[in-house]
Amino acid sequence: MKNKIILIDANSLVYRAFFALPKTLATSSGQVTNAVYGFTSMLIKLLKEEKPDVVIAAFDRAAPTFRHETFEQYKAHREPTPNELISQFPLVKEVLSVLNIPVFEMDGFEADDILATLASEAEAERDDVIVVTGDKDAFQLVDDHIKVMTTKKGISDIVIYDREKVRERYGVTPEQFADYLALKGDTSDNIPGVPGVGEKTAAKLIQQFGSIENLLKNLDAVENKRWREMLSEHASEAELSKMLAVLDREVPIDVDFDECKLDGWDEEKIRALFSKLEFFTLLDRLLSQNKQRTHKADDVQTLDTALEIIDIASEEIFAQLASDIEAGHHIAVAIISTGVNTVDRQITSVALATGDSKIYTCIQEISGELFPQEHTVLPIDRVLSLAKPYLESKSINKTGHDLKRMMLALWNANIKPQALDFDTMIAAYLLNPERSDYPIDELAAINLGISVAADTERERLANEAIANFRLKPRLKEQLVEKDLFKLFEEVEMPLVPVLARMEHEGVGLDTDYLEDLSKEVEIFLENIESEIYSLAGRQFNINSPQQLGFILFDKLGLPTAKKTKTGYSTDANVLHKLVTVHPIAEKIIAYRELAKLKSTYIDALPKLINPKTGKLHTSFNQTVTTTGRLSSSNPNLQNIPVRTELGQRIREAFIPSNPGDIFMAADYSQIELRLLAHYSEEEALLEAFEADMDIHEATAMQVFGVLPEQVTSQMRRMAKVVNFGVLYGMSPFGLADRLDIPLADARNFINRYFKRLPKVEEFIKKTIEEATKKGYVETLLGRRRYIPELKSGNTKIRSLGERFAVNAPLQGSAADIIKVAMVRIDKQIE
Incomplete structure (x- = not known):
């Protein structure tokens, strides 16, 4: 053959x-x-x-x-x-x-x-x-x-x-x-x-x-x-x-192709190597491929042969489930829910693992081909009603994947779950914050050597529940080993219900106010548009970079960089450099800012109001950023502009949900610069903060060697830019561009800054050295950020890694402190 x-x-x-x-x-x-x-x-x-x-x-x-x-x-x-x-x-x-x-x-x-x-x-x-x-x-x-x-x-x-x-x-x-x-x-x-x-x-x-x-x-x-x-x-x-x-076809080698045939693989070795390389997706692909290649159920098991999946077909069977729950005081929960929005999610199926090989399932909608009709189950509403006391019990720990999503779905079923003590997604995020997502399939393949894939919805959901049950001790062991379990247990897990309540509560929006504002901005845009056409000497599509480039650089003859294949660049940096050359540049900048604010916020936000609650419901993402900061999406409510007058007016559209209520805002003052003072132990910064001084004015006094009354607005502005620039590794070139000053002046200013604040420079140098040696940096609470860029042979990439190394402990520690505050404030509110 x-x-x-x-x-x-x-x-x-x-x-x-x-x-x-x-x-x-x-x-x-x-x-x-x-x-x-x-x-x-x-x-x-x-x-x-x-x-x-x-x-x-x-x-x-x-x-x-x-x-x-x-x-x-x-x-x-x-x-x-x-x-x-x-x-x-x-x-x-x-x-x-x-x-x-x-x-x-x-x-x-x-x-x-x-x-x-x-x-x-x-x-x-x-x-x-x-x-x-x-x-x-x-x-x-x-x-x-x-x-x-x-x-x-x-x-x-x-x-x-x-x-x-x-x-x-x-x-x-x-x-x-x-x-x-x-x-x-x-x-x-x-x-x-x-x-x-x-x-x-x-x-x-x-x-x-x-x-x-x-x-x-x-x-x-x-x-x-x-x-x-x-x-x-x-x-x-x-x-x-x-x-x-000509290739040599007579190399003196001996080969027996029959002896070279592909044979079974040692999957423990594969998992160990692929985990070391962090090839998570490839591992899952390979394990699935091995299963298909060998056609043996025991090569890559979906789960082990002792797995017991029990359909909740009667209240007697649920009684058996209740007995198992009370005996173990720990369950892993997996659900399937409909609806994308926070307040619209409805649970259609649930699986409850009471051990590492025993699962009870209730699948509401099953195809007759996949699930024979004689396998009946109780209605999902009845199962959830029976499970409510156990899900709400504070003495029964629950494990799951993305518990915030599950919590929101259970709330919509009138269940207030308690003791949600282990989220496998968040654990995986803390262990490797560089990844873009943490699907249960990959976590199971990497840590357990199993695939949760299945031919039926019932088996798939059962596999997810069991995978979560088995992942908890494995991931907990890794968290403890890397000194991350305290951060997980005391900050990240308590934050889950806080974020869930924030999403569920939503925020009010004054749509009438935004409608009036939209009409007002439309008039502004039309006026600016007319002014731009007048300055250009003709009408054109302001939103077209090609047409704008022609007007600015061919028709008006403004100075530009070399023309590329795609045409002239008309980005914000280019336009800002032209502001002093021709008045059309300032008008175009204003037009773009107004048009963006109108389309992104003024006109878009009212369309996102949930008709059921009449409010906006964003999603707060806990496992996205590498530094530990939260992010917001659908819509992004962390990015509402504040620096411009129009941005501030857009913020006025956000109103309390209930008449008579007011907003309370709480924030930390200069938290990242305070952390810089803490880490560097620079006396000048410490003294300025302890005296409750304007930190940028205090820095200007140090750098320029002047008294408080001698600090000009330009001095303070330069000090402010450098203060924050230090956090993000700003170069002399970046400072010169930001302040629009000669490169030599920018370099001299940075040199004076570090001469007057030597411990800041020492902190930066030491942090980069330690990060290069260890491969990661840590926040005050032990959160790690791995920085492979520091080992790169490419100078630009290595420089980027150095900026990450300095910024991550500061930004990450700020994120940790904010999260601790959120959890404490939530307890006070409760």
């Missing part, structure tokens, strides 16, 4: 992945993994789509090959391999090792030669072969049983070449491909070829003469005089180029 064999040019694919994917793709510890990720992703794709019997990978070795010894300039033009890539090759080999994929490499030969030898041996046995590579010299291997899969751009654009495809693309047969390369040359390998001969000429000559040797013997038959002369003059280069281009 013939095999389907995939041969991988590992060096080629790893290089392509490295340059195709961002270098910021790295583990929490700072190990760049973009090349490993790209290679592994493509490998999993190959396993899934091609379903090979055998996979073999070949690598280059550092030792010179026979080609280097023959031609010193072979590949000599290539840049040295970046350090971030060198460190990834052992990781690629680890991936291949845990997947039991054999690796071949040999001194004196390239991976291409090894693949050519393996392909020839497989073809001789009539096996089907796919050579996976990014190098086109492999096209010479294509035969009846050999195809080449290559990437055109990056690693995602894949093309498979058979004999016809090679002829169609290059105009020559696979057997003639090395001759074709010998004529045109190959810049990637520094194969010289014949000067002046390109793709079309090379193809035409090889079509006519069949090979380099026959061409050089019959130069008189070459009709084009220039070609004939070039070929005669560079005949030796052509012969050398063919020698370099």
